Amino acid sequence: GESVGLHLPTLSVQEGDNSIINCAYSNSASDYFIWYKQESGKGPQFIIDIRSNMDKRQGQRVTVLLNKTVKHLSLQIAATQPGDSAVYFCAENSDSGGSNYKLTFGKGTLLTVNP
Amino acid sequence: DAGVIQSPRHEVTEMGQEVTLRCKPISGHNSLFWYRQTMMRGLELLIYFNNNVPIDDSGMPEDRFSAKMPNASFSTLKIQPSEPRDSAVYFCASSVIGGSTEAFFGQGTRLTVV
Numbered sequence: 761g762e763s764v765g766l767h768l769p770t771l772s773v774q775e776g777d778n779s780i781i782n783c784a785y786s787n788s789a790s791d792y793f794i795w796y797k798q799e800s801g802k803g804p805q806f807i808i809d810i811r812s813n814m815d816k817r818q819g820q821r822v823t824v825l826l827n828k829t830v831k832h833l834s835l836q837i838a839a840t841q842p843g844d845s846a847v848y849f850c851a852e853n854s855d856s857g858g859s860n861y862k863l864t865f866g867k868g869t870l871l872t873v874n875p
Numbered sequence: 876d877a878g879v880i881q882s883p884r885h886e887v888t889e890m891g892q893e894v895t896l897r898c899k900p901i902s903g904h905n906s907l908f909w910y911r912q913t914m915m916r917g918l919e920l921l922i923y924f925n926n927n928v929p930i931d932d933s934g935m936p937e938d939r940f941s942a943k944m945p946n947a948s949f950s951t952l953k954i955q956p957s958e959p960r961d962s963a964v965y966f967c968a969s970s971v972i973g974g975s976t977e978a979f980f981g982q983g984t985r986l987t988v989v
Contacts, residue, residue, distance in 0.1 A: 794977050794978075796980075802982060802983075803879075803966050803968075803980030803981055803982050803983050804918070804966070804968075804980045805980070806977040806978075806979070809977055849918065862920065862923065862930075862931060863908065863920065863968075863970075863978055864920060865910075865917065865918040865920075866917075867917050868917060868918075
């Protein structure tokens with residue numbers, strides 16, 4: 761029979777454009793968030809992180825915005841390149857009590873960059 | 876550092892057989908995580924260890940799954956007996972306890988149970 765897979769949100773952009781990938785998280789007590797990039801056949805790779813006492817953090821070509829009021833994260837990629845094509849996951853530390861560290865992942869967004 | 880090392884990279888086994896996946900975390904990291912990734916369910920946390928002690932195994936699907944961490948540099952995830960629905964990519968990740976550092980992932984083990 762036909763298999764039903766996880767229908768990832770997809771974003772298709774032109775090379776050179778800016779990309780914005782959104783993520784809603786579930787736990788209002790989460791205090792640490794990470795964006796990961798996963799290329800085909802590889803493990804997730806760290807891009808950028810942000811703590812809950814911040815609402816914006818910038819890296820090289822990437823910016824993460826955190827809105828705790830509505831439990832929303834976004835990842836902005838400037839001047840998107842073909843090498844940015846991948847699945848992007850947001851992750852939250854959903855067990856921030858004490859020293860525990862339980863990283864829970866979102867469903868992911870497939871970014872395709874057209875040359 | 877070579878990063879998180881997982882073995883084997885690929886495993887094909889028959890239903891009913893025992894499967895053991897292995898992980899070597901990054902030296903100095905004291906948290907270790909096992910994740911499973913499928914098209915149906917995405918990335919799921921199975922179990923994690925702090926200082927070699929299992930902290931939360933609520934993600935382990937059933938008793939057929941077990942994980943151990945006998946020392947700071949080695950962990951195993953065992954499935955006995957394996958079933959076709961266990962087919963997935965299994966990732967190991969490691970981090971430093973503290974809650975504000977990223978987890979580093981291995982390349983994963985692609986398991987196929989036929």
